[in-house]
Amino acid sequence: MQQQQPTTIRRVGQGQYVIPSRTRANHDHRIDLIAGTCSCEASQHGKRCWAYGVAEAYSTTMGAYLKSYRQPAPTPAPVAIPMARPAGMAALQECFG
Ligand SMILES: [Zn+2]
Numbered sequence: 001m002q003q004q005q006p007t008t009i010r011r012v013g014q015g016q017y018v019i020p021s022r023t024r025a026n027h028d029h030r031i032d033l034i035a036g037t038c039s040c041e042a043s044q045h046g047k048r049c050w051a052y053g054v055a056e057a058y059s060t061t062m063g064a065y066l067k068s069y070r071q072p073a074p075t076p077a078p079v080a081i082p083m084a085r086p087a088g089m090a091a092l093q094e095c096f097g
Contacts, residue, residue, distance in 0.1 A: 009058050017055040031055040 010018045015034040021027035029051035030039035042049040 007054060009054060015059065017058065019051040019054060022050075029055075033059055 007022075008020060012018050012030075015032060017031045017033070019029045019031065021029060021040070028039070029049060031037070031052050033055060037043055038049050038052045040049050040051065043052065
């Protein structure tokens with residue numbers, strides 16, 4: 001199985017991310033989600049590059065995470081544990097007791 005290089009994403013500002021190119025060394029995608037742009041050639045030609053999608057997904061995920069983090073988690077309902085003795089056991093104890 002071929003191991004895929006993990007994508008590193010760096011937040012550099014409000015809605016701005018830097019993702020290194022997967023095909024070219026020392027080449028970054030500089031994404032601005034607010035302006036809806038990326039520094040790469042694909043974006044210069046009006047195409048949405050993969051890195052833009054990654055940054056967008058990352059931002060959405062992080063946004064949802066931060067939102068859920070701020071709100072306290074709902075307290076789980078108490079679980080009732082039945083304390084009744086098994087009827088069969090009592091019957092056995094009566095036989096041998
Ligand atoms: Zn790009």
